[in-house]
Amino acid sequence: MKTDARLTPLAASLPASVPFVGPEAQERRRGAPFTARLGANENGFGPSPKAIAAMRKAAGDVWMYGDPENHDLRQALAAHHECQPENILVGEGIDALLGYTARLMVGAGDAVVTSAGAYPTFNYHVTGYGGQIHAVPYTGDYEDPERLNAKAREVGAKLIYISNPDNPMGTWHSGAMMKEMVQNVPDGALLLMDEAYIELAPPGTAPVIAATDPRVLRFRTFSKGYGMAGARIGYAIGAAPVIAAFERVRNHFGVNRIAQAGALAALKDDAWLAHVQAEVGAARTRIAEIGAQNGLTALPSATNFVTLDCGSDGAFAGNLMAALLDAGIFVRKPFAAPQDRCVRIGTGPAADLDAFATALPAALVTAKGRALL
Amino acid sequence: MKTDARLTPLAASLPASVPFVGPEAQERRRGAPFTARLGANENGFGPSPKAIAAMRKAAGDVWMYGDPENHDLRQALAAHHECQPENILVGEGIDALLGYTARLMVGAGDAVVTSAGAYPTFNYHVTGYGGQIHAVPYTGDYEDPERLNAKAREVGAKLIYISNPDNPMGTWHSGAMMKEMVQNVPDGALLLMDEAYIELAPPGTAPVIAATDPRVLRFRTFSKGYGMAGARIGYAIGAAPVIAAFERVRNHFGVNRIAQAGALAALKDDAWLAHVQAEVGAARTRIAEIGAQNGLTALPSATNFVTLDCGSDGAFAGNLMAALLDAGIFVRKPFAAPQDRCVRIGTGPAADLDAFATALPAALVTAKGRALL
Numbered sequence: 170m171k172t173d174a175r176l177t178p179l180a181a182s183l184p185a186s187v188p189f190v191g192p193e194a195q196e197r198r199r200g201a202p203f204t205a206r207l208g209a210n211e212n213g214f215g216p217s218p219k220a221i222a223a224m225r226k227a228a229g230d231v232w233m234y235g236d237p238e239n240h241d242l243r244q245a246l247a248a249h250h251e252c253q254p255e256n257i258l259v260g261e262g263i264d265a266l267l268g269y270t271a272r273l274m275v276g277a278g279d280a281v282v283t284s285a286g287a288y289p290t291f292n293y294h295v296t297g298y299g300g301q302i303h304a305v306p307y308t309g310d311y312e313d314p315e316r317l318n319a320k321a322r323e324v325g326a327k328l329i330y331i332s333n334p335d336n337p338m339g340t341w342h343s344g345a346m347m348k349e350m351v352q353n354v355p356d357g358a359l360l361l362m363d364e365a366y367i368e369l370a371p372p373g374t375a376p377v378i379a380a381t382d383p384r385v386l387r388f389r390t391f392s393k394g395y396g397m398a399g400a401r402i403g404y405a406i407g408a409a410p411v412i413a414a415f416e417r418v419r420n421h422f423g424v425n426r427i428a429q430a431g432a433l434a435a436l437k438d439d440a441w442l443a444h445v446q447a448e449v450g451a452a453r454t455r456i457a458e459i460g461a462q463n464g465l466t467a468l469p470s471a472t473n474f475v476t477l478d479c480g481s482d483g484a485f486a487g488n489l490m491a492a493l494l495d496a497g498i499f500v501r502k503p504f505a506a507p508q509d510r511c512v513r514i515g516t517g518p519a520a521d522l523d524a525f526a527t528a529l530p531a532a533l534v535t536a537k538g539r540a541l542l
Numbered sequence: 543m544k545t546d547a548r549l550t551p552l553a554a555s556l557p558a559s560v561p562f563v564g565p566e567a568q569e570r571r572r573g574a575p576f577t578a579r580l581g582a583n584e585n586g587f588g589p590s591p592k593a594i595a596a597m598r599k600a601a602g603d604v605w606m607y608g609d610p611e612n613h614d615l616r617q618a619l620a621a622h623h624e625c626q627p628e629n630i631l632v633g634e635g636i637d638a639l640l641g642y643t644a645r646l647m648v649g650a651g652d653a654v655v656t657s658a659g660a661y662p663t664f665n666y667h668v669t670g671y672g673g674q675i676h677a678v679p680y681t682g683d684y685e686d687p688e689r690l691n692a693k694a695r696e697v698g699a700k701l702i703y704i705s706n707p708d709n710p711m712g713t714w715h716s717g718a719m720m721k722e723m724v725q726n727v728p729d730g731a732l733l734l735m736d737e738a739y740i741e742l743a744p745p746g747t748a749p750v751i752a753a754t755d756p757r758v759l760r761f762r763t764f765s766k767g768y769g770m771a772g773a774r775i776g777y778a779i780g781a782a783p784v785i786a787a788f789e790r791v792r793n794h795f796g797v798n799r800i801a802q803a804g805a806l807a808a809l810k811d812d813a814w815l816a817h818v819q820a821e822v823g824a825a826r827t828r829i830a831e832i833g834a835q836n837g838l839t840a841l842p843s844a845t846n847f848v849t850l851d852c853g854s855d856g857a858f859a860g861n862l863m864a865a866l867l868d869a870g871i872f873v874r875k876p877f878a879a880p881q882d883r884c885v886r887i888g889t890g891p892a893a894d895l896d897a898f899a900t901a902l903p904a905a906l907v908t909a910k911g912r913a914l915l
Contacts, residue, residue, distance in 0.1 A: 173756075173783060175700055175732050177649040185789035193609040206606065215605045224604065224800065228597040231772040231804070232588045233579065234765075236566040261634060261774070265793050276550040297791055327548055359548050383546075392607075399604040399799030401634070410546060416558035418670055420638050425798045426772030427597065431604070 179277070179299050188289040192499045204497035204528075205521035210336065210366075210474050212396035213517035214448045216431065217441035220397065223434035227427040235426035242433050246404055249436060252380035255409040261423045263365055263388045263403040268294045270328070270386065270405075272418050274359060275300035280324040284312045286337070286505025288363065291330050300327075307508060310338045310468055310476070314350035322355040329354065332363035334370050337503040337513050339470030344376035351378055351385045359411070360385040365403075368394030368442060369449050370471035383408040391428075393473055394445060395435040400428035449473050452516030459526045460514075463533055474515045476503070481540070483509035488539045492532035498525050552650070552672050561662040565872045577870035577901075578894035583709065583739075583847050585769035586890035587821045589804065590814035593770065596807035600800040608799035615806050619777060622809060625753035628782040634796045636738055636761045636776040641667045643701070643759065643778075645791050647732060648673035653697040657685045659710070659878025661736065664703050673700075680881060683711045683841055683849070687723035695728040702727065705736035707743050710876040710886050712843030717749035724751055724758045732784070733758040738776075741767030741815060742822050743844035756781040764801075766846055767815060768808040773801035822846050825889030832899045833887075836906055847888045849876070854913070856882035861912045865905035871898050 172181050192209060196202050206213065215221075239259035247254045260266040267290065275281060277299035283291060285304035292302055303324050305316045312335050321329045331350070334341035342350075347362065354360045364387055367375050378385060390403035402424060405412070435441075456475040457467035465477040479486045483506055490502045490512050502512045514525060545554050565582060569575050579586065588594075612632035620627045633639040640663065648654060650672035656664060658677035665675055676697050678689045685708050694702045704723070707714035715723075720735065727733045737760055740748050751758060763776035775797060778785070808814075829848040830840035838850040852859045856879055863875050863885050875885045887898060 173787060174730060175647050176787060177647065177652075179649070180646045180787065180790060183790040185786060187610070187789065187794055189610070189794070191607065191610045191795075193613060194611050197613065209607055211607065212605050215602070221601050221604075224601040225598040227772075228594050228601065228800070228804075229588070231594075231597065232585050232769040234564065234582055234584065234771045235774075237560070237562070237564045238567050240566060240570065261793070261796060264795055268793060273553045274548050274550065276552070279550075357547060396605040398607045399600075401608075401796060401798050413558060414546060414549060414553065416560065417553060417556040420634070420641060421560055421562070422564075422637060423634060423774060425774050425801060427601070427800055428798060431601075 183297060186293060188293050195494065195499065201497070203499040205517065205524040206499050207515035207517050207521055207525060208499040208501040208513070210393065210472070210515055211398050212393055212445065212473055213515070213521060214396060214445045216396035217435050217438035219438045219441070220395070220431040220435035224427045224431040227430035231426055233426060234422050235424050235429050237421040239424060239429060242429055245433055245436055250380060250406060252406065253409070256380040256406055256412060258405040258407070258412045258415050259424060260403060260405070260419060262392065262401040263363065263390045264290050265423070266388060266403055266405050267291050267361070269415055269419050270361060271295050271298045271300065273414055274327045280326040281328045281330070282317055282321045282324065282326045283330040284317065286503050286508050287312065287330065288332060288336060289504065295328070307338070310508060311335065311340045311342065314342065314346060318350060318353045318355060321358045326355070326358050328361055329358055330361045330363065332365065334366040334374065334471035336366065336472065337476060338508060339468055339472045339474055339476045341370055341374055341471040344373050347376035348378055351376065351382065354384040362387045364388060365390045365393050366472040369446060369473050374471060380406050381408050383411060386411060391432045391435055394442060395432070396445065397428070397431055397435060400431055401425060402428040402432045449516045452522060455522050456514050456516065459522065459529060463529050468511070474513050476511045476513045478511050481510060485536055485540050486510050486512050488536035489532055492535040493528055496528035496532055498528045556670060559666060561666050568867065568872065572867070574870065576872040578890065578897040579872050580888035580890050580894055580898060581872040581874040581886070583766065583845070583888055584771050585766055585818065585846055586888070586894060587769060587818050589769035590808050590811035592811045592814070593768070593804040593808035597800045597804040600803035604799055606799060607795050608797050608802050610794040612797060612802060615802055618806055618809055623753060623779060625779065626782070629753040629779055629785060631778040631780070631785045631788050632797060633776060633778070633792060635765065635774040636736065636763045637663050638796070639761060639776060639778050640664050640734070642788055642792050643734060644668050644671045644673065646787055647700045653699040654701045654703070655690055655694045655697065655699045656703040657690065659876050659881050660685065660703060661705060661709060662877065668701070680711070683881060684708065684713045684715065687715065687719060691723060691726045691728060694731045699728070699731050701734055702731055703734045703736065705738065707739040707747065707844035709739065709845065710849060711881060712841055712845045712847055712849045714743055714747055714844040717746050720749040721751055724749065724755065727757040735760045737761060738763045738766050739845040742819060742846050747844060753779050754781050756784060759784060764805045764808055767818060768805070769818065770801070770804055770808060773804055774798060775801040775805045822889045825895060828895050829887050829889065832895065832902060836902050841884070847886050849884045849886045851884050854883060858909055858913050859883050859885050861909035862905055865908040866901055869901035869905055871901045
């Protein structure tokens with residue numbers, strides 16, 4: 170196809186890249202639904218029943234736009250995090266907030282540092298604004314704060330991305346280590362700390378940092394611990410001037426009114442969050458056991474998924490994933506070597522994990538058979 | 543405040559501009575809720591009960607991300623518009639789709655043509671990507687297709703924006719005239735035809751154009767006729783290569799799952815849409831009557847609002863709007879002269895229009911009193 174001359178040179182240079190193919194698309198291609206949906210880091214234990222009730226109630230009010238200031242939710246989040254509403258930015262999911270961040274901070278050729286194999290949607294946004302990704306390797310199966318800061322210093326990065334706990338590996342650092350990372354952020358850089366999974370991590374994983382610290386922007390979401398991925402609502406915590414800059418580019422009326430109501434109710438339901446934490450913890454143990462019974466080693470996880478080391482290479486893990494998909498078990502795997510030797514299994518209800526346990530032995534046989542070809 | 547050195551030069555140059563202050567923010571400032579919410583071009587007759595039911599059902603599934611391909615809705619929309627799914631782009635409201643369009647097409651200094659006083663959110667996106675707005679005046683109270691195309695030819699515009707029916711005036715052109723406009727789009731330009739209100743316009747207002755025509759991108763929404771403004775879901779119809787370009791920049795997982803379900807149900811409920819069309823038509827007549835009883839002239843409207851000519855200048859209309867707001871009637875008004883001599887009143891349930899009718903005489907007295915100061 171001839172390139173459309175109306176596209177900007179940057180837009181014309183971009184690939185039509187989709188960071189993730191959704192499970193529905195895979196189901197359409199295979200011609201059958203999955204038995205277990207364990208690949209998208211969703212929370213199969215679901216949102217708080219109070220959040221569902223609030224969303225059902227709000228459905229009747231959906232003729233009204235949502236409040237573009239997200240006032241009530243920002244007030245509640247500020248109280249929750251013991252900061253001011255001016256330190257809270259609510260948006261249509263972390264993906265959108267990362268996109269706005271790239272738009273604000275990344276121009277042509279600007280350096281951005283992340284880990285090789287970390288969140289591809291972040292890279293998609295950076296590349297989409299003409300930024301230059303500098304990826305450092307994981308150390309072991311951990312993102313490496315020192316390496317990230319050192320690379321940022323070396324290349325004069327505008328942005329540094331880290332997720333803690335990490336996706337796709339599930340590993341994590343202590344709050345103390347993350348605080349040290351913040352303190353060592355090079356001048357001129359903004360640290361983006363993606364804490365999407367933080368509610369599922371051990372106490373002490375979230376660093377104690379002032380919300381007013383201008384060196385860091387922390388990203389949170391209602392998609393994971395709160396079980397509302399389909400609602401598209403997340404937030405960032407940061408210094409007021411950094412938060413205020415988003416007024417220049419954000420889609421002010423972009424947050425769904427039903428999501429606003431659901432998030433507010435979810436945030437208040439500590440008991441349900443505790444229930445989810447317990448269920449996720451039990452499911453992590455179960456996945457590790459299923460792995461061990463089949464010769465696969467679970468990495469430690471502070472998330473709602475468990476990454477299983479298949480003990481071979483990326484091709485083997487890819488074959489295993491393909492065999493699981495064929496068997497109706499939707500899972501994904503890390504993209505970059507050597508982490509791509511793993512498959513990533515979401516925590517989910519017992520029936521889903523049963524289906525995974527049932528499918529895994531034959532899938533391993535298939536993968537091993539392919540490895541011998 | 544010192545400018546954050548991490549911002550791009552473009553971002554640093556942008557004002558923190560909010561195209562519209564929401565009614566909730568105004569309610570917080572005045573310390574009381576509005577009696578009638580008639581200012582945001584919302585549809586107070588609400589969405590189809592079947593759409594509400596579908597959204598309530600989907601609330602229980604919100605732990606899953608929505609399908610990033612929006613497959614089912616695109617299929618349904620393609621059938622509805624007798625085109626292919628490849629001609630349909632679903633996104634998180636027209637606002638977001640206009641933003642993506644600006645991102646794809648508008649670079650620093652690129653010329654964009656619109657009408658003075660037309661949709662400010664479009665201008666916000668264009669300016670936000672460094673584009674140069676060239677605004678032509680309305681002709682009478684109508685956007686002027688010939689003038690827009692001529693200006694685009696003169697300045698070598700990348701984009702031309704027109705809304706038909708028009709917001710904020712409510713006026714409209716025939717489909718035949720819009721088709722002629724498409725045929726005269728200058729080479730190198732893309733015509734953005736915002737048809738947000740099209741379901742509320744007389745038959746024949748939508749031009750008969752091939753969905754594959756590469757000169758035009760048509761924007762539709764579930765916010766207006768379908769009454770789902772808070773759900774943030776809209777779509778564009780265009781040539782497949784133009785639609786495909788959005789894969790390079792869009793937030794693939796950006797559409798709310800509940801909104802997807804609601805939109806699909808709303809699209810199928812022709813009877814409810816007919817009900818809304820009848821209610822909106824009756825409310826337009828009623829607003830015109832209320833205006834006439836108070837010496838204000840209603841402009842013809844093909845939308846879910848009626849623009850009332852106050853017969854004076856922008857200052858007078860501003861005072862009238864302020865007096866209505868003080869009286870608890872949320873309305874807005876056009877920004878640019880001479881259209882700013884008007885106030886814009888949304889169609890809504892009878893009780894809301896009763897409240898408007900009750901408040902209007904005293905508000906006019908107040909506005910006339912201020913005019914004498």
